[in-house]
Amino acid sequence: MHSVTRGLAASFLALALSGTAFYAGPAAAAGKMTISTPQDPGSWDPIDTFLVQWAAVATNIFDGLTYRGPDLKIVPGLAESWEELDGGKRIRFKLRQNVKFHDGEPFNAAAVKFTFERLLGEQGAKGPQRSNYTAIDSVEVIDDYTVDMKLKAPDPVLLTKLAGYGAMIVPPKYITEKGEDNFNTNPVGTGPFKFVSYQPKVKIKLEANADYWGGAPKLSELEYRFISEPATAVAELQAGRVDLVIPPTIPIGMIPVIAGDSKLDVVSVPGPTVDALRFNTRDGLTADPKVRKAIIMAVDRATIVKSILAGQATEIVSFQGALSFGYDKDLKGLPYDPAGAKKLLAEAGVKPGATLQIDIRGNDATMNEVAQVIASYLQMVGLTATIKPYETNVLLNDIIPQGKTGAMFQQKWGGWTFDFDNTAYAMYHSGEKWNPYDKDETLDKLLESQRPLTDRAEREKILKDVAKYAADRALELPLYNSKSIYGISKRVKGFVAPPDNRLKLTDVTVE
Amino acid sequence: MAGFLIKRLLQAIFVVIAITLVVSFAIRLTGDPALMMFQGGGSMTEEDLARIRVALGTDQPFIVQYLNFLKGMVTLDFGKSFTGGTPVSLLIGNALPATLLLAFISMAVSIVLSIPLGIKAATAKGKAADQAIRIFSLVGLSFPNFWLATMLVLLFAITLGWLPPSGMSGAESYVMPAITMGIILTATNVRLVRSSMLETLQSQYVMVARAKGLSETKVLYKHALRNCAIPLITYFGLQFGGLLGGIVVIERVFNWPGMGSLAFDAVAGRDYPVLQAVITVLSLMIVGINLLVDIAYGLVDPRIRTE
Numbered sequence: 001m002h003s004v005t006r007g008l009a010a011s012f013l014a015l016a017l018s019g020t021a022f023y024a025g026p027a028a029a030a031g032k033m034t035i036s037t038p039q040d041p042g043s044w045d046p047i048d049t050f051l052v053q054w055a056a057v058a059t060n061i062f063d064g065l066t067y068r069g070p071d072l073k074i075v076p077g078l079a080e081s082w083e084e085l086d087g088g089k090r091i092r093f094k095l096r097q098n099v100k101f102h103d104g105e106p107f108n109a110a111a112v113k114f115t116f117e118r119l120l121g122e123q124g125a126k127g128p129q130r131s132n133y134t135a136i137d138s139v140e141v142i143d144d145y146t147v148d149m150k151l152k153a154p155d156p157v158l159l160t161k162l163a164g165y166g167a168m169i170v171p172p173k174y175i176t177e178k179g180e181d182n183f184n185t186n187p188v189g190t191g192p193f194k195f196v197s198y199q200p201k202v203k204i205k206l207e208a209n210a211d212y213w214g215g216a217p218k219l220s221e222l223e224y225r226f227i228s229e230p231a232t233a234v235a236e237l238q239a240g241r242v243d244l245v246i247p248p249t250i251p252i253g254m255i256p257v258i259a260g261d262s263k264l265d266v267v268s269v270p271g272p273t274v275d276a277l278r279f280n281t282r283d284g285l286t287a288d289p290k291v292r293k294a295i296i297m298a299v300d301r302a303t304i305v306k307s308i309l310a311g312q313a314t315e316i317v318s319f320q321g322a323l324s325f326g327y328d329k330d331l332k333g334l335p336y337d338p339a340g341a342k343k344l345l346a347e348a349g350v351k352p353g354a355t356l357q358i359d360i361r362g363n364d365a366t367m368n369e370v371a372q373v374i375a376s377y378l379q380m381v382g383l384t385a386t387i388k389p390y391e392t393n394v395l396l397n398d399i400i401p402q403g404k405t406g407a408m409f410q411q412k413w414g415g416w417t418f419d420f421d422n423t424a425y426a427m428y429h430s431g432e433k434w435n436p437y438d439k440d441e442t443l444d445k446l447l448e449s450q451r452p453l454t455d456r457a458e459r460e461k462i463l464k465d466v467a468k469y470a471a472d473r474a475l476e477l478p479l480y481n482s483k484s485i486y487g488i489s490k491r492v493k494g495f496v497a498p499p500d501n502r503l504k505l506t507d508v509t510v511e
Numbered sequence: 512m513a514g515f516l517i518k519r520l521l522q523a524i525f526v527v528i529a530i531t532l533v534v535s536f537a538i539r540l541t542g543d544p545a546l547m548m549f550q551g552g553g554s555m556t557e558e559d560l561a562r563i564r565v566a567l568g569t570d571q572p573f574i575v576q577y578l579n580f581l582k583g584m585v586t587l588d589f590g591k592s593f594t595g596g597t598p599v600s601l602l603i604g605n606a607l608p609a610t611l612l613l614a615f616i617s618m619a620v621s622i623v624l625s626i627p628l629g630i631k632a633a634t635a636k637g638k639a640a641d642q643a644i645r646i647f648s649l650v651g652l653s654f655p656n657f658w659l660a661t662m663l664v665l666l667f668a669i670t671l672g673w674l675p676p677s678g679m680s681g682a683e684s685y686v687m688p689a690i691t692m693g694i695i696l697t698a699t700n701v702r703l704v705r706s707s708m709l710e711t712l713q714s715q716y717v718m719v720a721r722a723k724g725l726s727e728t729k730v731l732y733k734h735a736l737r738n739c740a741i742p743l744i745t746y747f748g749l750q751f752g753g754l755l756g757g758i759v760v761i762e763r764v765f766n767w768p769g770m771g772s773l774a775f776d777a778v779a780g781r782d783y784p785v786l787q788a789v790i791t792v793l794s795l796m797i798v799g800i801n802l803l804v805d806i807a808y809g810l811v812d813p814r815i816r817t818e
Binding site: 040041042043048049050125126127128130131181184185199200201202225226227228229231232235236238239241391392393394396397398401433 | 541542543546547548549550555556559562563566592594595596597601602605606661664665668669672675676677678679763764765766768772773776779781
């Protein structure tokens with residue numbers, strides 16, 4: 001036995017020593033950037049996922065017909081220009097010439113046709129992205145560099161949708177020859193970086209595509225590591241082994257750690273995500289709009305944003321942030337007015353000490369604090385709130401859709417398209433999964449009427465009306481629009497933080 | 512011995528089936544993976560959800576899904592992950608060695624530390640060395656392991672820059688996770704070795720060995736340790752099983768691509784095939800370790816071998 005012990009001791013000692021011997025500090029290959037992202041989407045195929053963590057990588061591998069950068073403006077991508085025909089029911093795209101996929105295959109009209117037929121066909125049916133593009137009826141090849149997209153009905157958000165996710169143009173020959181499974185883990189696109197290797201749950205590596213149509217990227221290598229634990233990602237950033245930590249990773253409480261490190265910076269930009277506590281408008285106390293209004297008036301949201309969110313969010317008055325299409329800067333929310341709230345509650349016949357339950361995501365540290373503060377604000381107007389934290393997916397997949405929530409429940413929402421329709425339709429239209437309680441014909445009609453409109457001004461007006469109508473009915477207690485928080489090493493130059501996490505790193509350098 | 516093995520094997524199969532049945536059933540009560548895919552995706556129709564359910568196979572009754580899983584287990588085809596379609600066998604194939612290696616090294620660290628410390632504490636009972644070791648053990652037991660891990664990262668990775676803060680990249684990346692696990696295990700093991708040893712040291716054969724004039728080292732390590740090894744082996748074996756399940760926190764903190772991380776992600780993403788496979792493999796291993804512990808008894812103690 002003691003020879004075994006000695007053997008183990010020796011091997012452990014060797015291991016401990018090897019640690020100091022082999023570890024030579026951070027790798028500093030010229031022009032290499034390492035990024036920490038919180039989740040591995042598992043597949044790099046554009047049609048498979050809605051995860052922003054997919055887009056944070058894939059925006060560098062693939063291009064769409066259109067492109068939308070950090071300024072959120074739609075500009076030409078693989079299509080050089082387009083025009084709307086037949087009253088918006090047909091869009092003609094002129095394609096960029098002399099573009100090649102990473103495997104050498106040419107990009108042309110056939111590739112566009114293949115991409116959308118795949119998305120809307122059998123393969124697309126297995127994934128979630130298809131649902132976003134059902135307005136497209138067919139794609140017709142006019143000539144090698146001209147395609148017509150025929151629509152079932154005009155879709156005002158389509159040009160935005162063509163800039164990301166499911167609409168990324170994929171290589172027909174490569175997919176047909178090598179198969180679908182291969183494409184999931186060995187993606188090929190036309191983008192500024194080429195796929196090199198992928199280790200599931202560990203990392204994905206890309207290298208510069210010197211022939212990129214938009215000009216070769218300045219970095220030679222990109223490596224994304226999947227790190228879900230915020231403290232670990234920040235430790236890697238501090239140790240200099242990661243150059244950028246992308247959202248949603250860094251919680252507000254960890255910002256001082258990064259800000260206090262002279263080698264690092266915190267960059268935060270308004271993001272798509274909005275938090276609200278929605279009401280059960282069907283049963284109980286909150287079925288009465290007076291009670292809902294009283295609750296909104298009882299909560300001082302400005303103080304919450306300032307003190308708990310440390311300014312990493314902005315107050316909202318409807319279920320959207322300022323970047324959203326349909327945002328109305330003139331819309332005024334109910335003021336913070338505890339006395340008025342008490343009066344409304346008395347009018348509604350609510351006795352002091354009445355109880356209500358607030359359902360929140362248990363792992364959302366910020367919301368846990370915010371809910372405590374809201375509960376104490378409600379206490380001041382005579383309402384006793386209990387907070388019920390759920391595991392996020394149970395809340396989202398079961399409690400909300402099945403209508404099993406308390407009087408109030410947290411909903412965190414925001415689509416990458418920054419179009420209020422994405423939120424409003426899902427939250428307010430009767431029969432939608434995320435709208436278990438409310439039925440309102442006026443609201444349904446408003447929501448339906450804006451969907452086919454290609455006139456931007458008219459559609460924006462209706463979306464503003466939707467927001468106002470929902471606010472008048474007090475359908476939710478609007479809270480805040482969170483910022484997207486990036487932790488970045490000062491070695492990185494030329495990085496512009498995108499609000500939607502779709503980082504394209506063509507112009508970035510690492511010293 | 513053969514009859515005993517067969518009996519244990521049947522028991523093992525029963526245990527694994529029972530565990531996977533409970534886990535598979537329970538996870539399906541907590542949400543629909545199809546619905547999860549649409550997070551942030553705006554409005555989807557029932558038709559969209561139905562298409563995805565068909566593609567994932569979750570439209571079938573539970574019993575059909577479970578039987579398919581059992582069939583897969585026998586043919587070693589665990590199916591594909593719901594997140595991205597990666598073959599589950601590939602995920603397990605990457606994660607299992609990572610976890611096993613970390614667990615082995617942590618156990619080794621703990622055994623190497625706890626046996627000499629435990630023996631020292633026993634022979635120096637009531638004296639300063641014993642007190643010191645017992646205090647160390649108490650402190651070790653009271654540490655939450657993630658706290659210890661964070662402190663090590665702060666010191667060795669950020670302040671001193673000697674070790675990588677996370678990931679599995681080379682020999683140096685094992686040091687902090689193994690030491691964190693090792694120290695926590697040692698805290699318990701030292702006490703076990705100490706009490707086991709105290710009991711043994713009072714027995715007559717130890718007196719005889721000493722009376723024969725054997726050196727103290729020989730008495731302690733050859734005679735006494737061998738005799739108190741049985742409870743220790745049992746305990747270390749069971750601990751190793753527990754370690755495989757309990758390593759989740761350490762894997763998260765050190766971003767270790769092992770079974771714990773895989774299970775954690777699978778639960779969070781309602782990735783049924785991955786979760787079922789992870790649970791099956793882990794329970795098979797724990798059952799297997801118990802079997803090995805039984806066999807090890809026989810090797811250490813000839814009286815059990817001949818029974």
